[in-house]
Amino acid sequence: MMSVDEIWFLFISFIESVLTPGWRQNQVLIVIGLAVACYCLHIVSGRMIENRVRAREGWSKLQLRMIVQVKRRMGLIWFAVLAGGLYMIMQQITWPSRSYFIGLAATLAAAWTGIGYATRLVRNRTMRRLVTWALWIYVTLYFVGVSDEVSTFLDDLALEVGEFRFSVLMLITAAVVIGALFTMARVVSGVTASRIRSNEDISPSMQVLTVKAVQTILYGCAFFIGIKAVGIDLTGLAVLSGAIGVGLGFGLQKVVSNLVSGVIILLDKSIKPGDVISLGETFGWINALGARYVSVVTRDGREYLIPNEDLITGQVVNWSHSNDFVRLDIFFGTSYGCDPHLVRKLAIEAATDVDRVLSHPKLPVCHIVGFGDSSVDYILRFWIKDPTGGLTNIRGNVYLALWDIFKEHDISIPFPQREVRMLEDAADSGFHGASR
Known part of the structure; x- marks a missing residue:
């Protein structure tokens, strides 16, 4: 296995061979020329795809997202196709060594393109970028042939505390493996959640609780399986995790209380x-x-x-715990000169004619609740079955209906009035008294 110094020596030798005229330099120049040509093709084909999409309607969101991803990677796709085709031609007409770098470039372009599409399954943008770059670097090192040497170098960069050992290689591997497992868990939980929500036999609160339980189990299993897969022993962190748990328990009491309360809400419905x-x-x-x-x-x-x-x-x-029926009350008053039997009848009729007010099985009712200083006081009670439509607006509509029907039948709604009288004798008497 090569050391880091040997890898560095090979890199310097490669740079010197590229700068020296010959087939290696020619291959590098061909790769650069293909890259420039593919960039131009990327711009042209991207505009063609965009014009075609704009000219046609009815694309679904999934189709548009796929087209966007294809448009973004048209340069790599063109390079993989052209470089791969040129590599196969040169393999037939010249020595294989004279097309090695072109074939390597074509292979890397195809691998990078596939990784770019595969990592779209990772929803979190930061995690997706991390997994994408990690896989890009890995396949590059693998096809170049120095993956084992780089792995050994990263494994040597480690932190050791007693029997616990944690290296940079383990960190990178854990991130990639856990990211892949989290992606699988997200896909499985998404399919499971859609099926649970489509089951009408399960109440909405139990649907939410079941979905969250499935997600917690899947993501928890993905995390611990990923940690175990990369060889990290968690037993050495048991005491530290216990201390951290006690500290978090005191510091996050409200958070834990809200979490437990959320479970209780889902269970008691x-x-x-x-x-x-x-x-x-x-x-x-x-x-x-x-x-x-x-x-x-x-x-x-x-x-x-x-x-x-x-x-x-x-x-x-x-308002809609056991059923959707909601009763609303409206208070109003009429003058003493109006027939209270007629007022009650008109009030019920006005409420019944308003949209959203139920006439069956719960009918509107109107009762006298008192004799005021200037009016006979009534209460009008009616029921609705759609509280999500609002309460203020339905009250306003009933008030308008009462106004219209009372005006039509000459039912007066009294309002407080004050009468001020000026007593001339008293005013004069007070004035003279004040002047004396």
Whole structure:
């Protein structure tokens, strides 16, 4: 096995041979010429693909993403095709050694292109770049023939504490292996989640809980299998991990409390996606259940991230917990000169004619609740079944219906009036009294 000094000597020798006229220099010049030509072809073919896509409608998102990836790598694709074709021709008409570097360049271009497409499965951008560059470097060293020497060099750069040994090679290998396993876990969890969500026999809250449990198990197994696969012994870190766990337990009490509260919410099914809730000043519907918080979207488009602990310890009004029926109350008053029987009848009729107000099985009702100073006071109660459509707007529509029907039947709605009288004698008396 070659040492680092020997690898460096071979590199210097290669540079000197490239600078010396001969077939090696010719091959390098051919590779450079192919690279320039493929760059021009990349620009031209990219514009052709873009024009073709713009001229045709109805592309799906998946097709557009694939086309974008092909367009971005057209240069490498052209280089792999042209260099591979030239390599096969030169293999037939001249000595194999006179086309070695061209074949190597074609092989690397094809490998880099395949890696670029394969690593698109890694969703996290940072992890994808790390895996991509690691694989690019590895295949380059492998085809050049110095992968074993570089691996030995990286393995020698190690940190040793007692029996525990951690090298740069282990770090790189662990990142690549764990990244690949995480990608597989993401694909499997995505397929499993889609099937669970499509099962109507499972309640929404249990769907969320099952999906999160599957994701936790898959990602946890991927991490520990990856660590074990690269040869890292975790037993030496048991004491350190225990101390870290105790510290995190004290420092992350709120986080752990929210995580446990989230599991409790999913298990007792107190709230689920789509429910309409009120918590303090916040009124909206559940958009998503997270591990640490619940996303609540209000009617004005604001999205509140409410910690799970607040939903467990606080008083929450769930307007659609057991059913979607919601009763709303409206208070109003009419003058004493209006027939209360007619007022009740007209109020019920007005509420029934409003959209979203239920007329079956829960009918609107109207009752007298008191005799005020200037009006007879009533309460109008009606039911709706779609609280997600809003409460203020339906109240406003019922008020407008009451206004219209009362105006049509000459039902007056009194309002406080004050009468001010000026007593001339009293004013004069007060004025003279003040002047004396």
